[in-house]
Amino acid sequence: MDIKQIFKNNQKWVQDKLNLDSNYFKNLSEGQSPDILYIGCSDSRVTAEELMGVSPGEAFVHRNIANMVPNTDLSVMSVIDYAVLHLKVNHIVVCGHYYCGGVKAAMQSQDLGILNPWLRNIRDVYRTHRVELNAIEDEEQKYRRLVELNVQEQCINVIKTAEVQRVYRDRGITIHGWVFDIHSGELVDLKIDFNKILENVMEIYRLD
Ligand code: CO
DSSP states (O other), X not given: OOHHHHHHHHHHHHHHHHHHOTTHHHHHTTOOOOSEEEEEEOOTTOOSHHHHTOOTTSEEEEEEXXXXXXXXXXXXXXXXXXXXXXXXXXXXXXXXXXXXXXXXXXXXXXXXXXHHHHHHHHHHHHHHTHHHHHTOOOHHHHHHHHHHHHHHHHHHHHHXXXXXXXXXXXXXXXXXXXXXXXXXXXEEEOOOOHHHHHHHHHHHHOOO
């Protein structure tokens, strides 16, 4: 990639925006009030804003390998805290994607160094759902299902945080589990039944 081209692209983008609205960047600099927190994968093919069709200012975004929400990860925990308590988002989305390299790596018996502790969180998802996953004979289908179950478990991790439990009770907040299908470009809503999950989760994880 030609890095110089990026700056040319940027200049064109600035000009395009200003041509439509001469106050575009002035307005942007005045603050943000996004309604959505999007937690997705770092995969270069899975953009956040572009696939949702939203503009700068509309989504607060956190991306990491395999869209994980580990409770000891200061980065994702800070993002959730800030989004929920300060930006007061009404929606939290965990968006996984089929063909996820992180999920694929977690399905293999391989020492991946520093990635081991990160990917172990996905192996834990596999262990939690191993009866369902082991019953799937087709490897491709199993891989897809693990992507979906990982999204579900990361949504549960979001619900396990005290901040989210508090706003859920006090003003309401919606958690969404989605999967982006790179092969078709489509966004799939997993329609996770959080009311049912909440009953199970809150018995043990209630903090507030
Ligand atoms: Co991925």
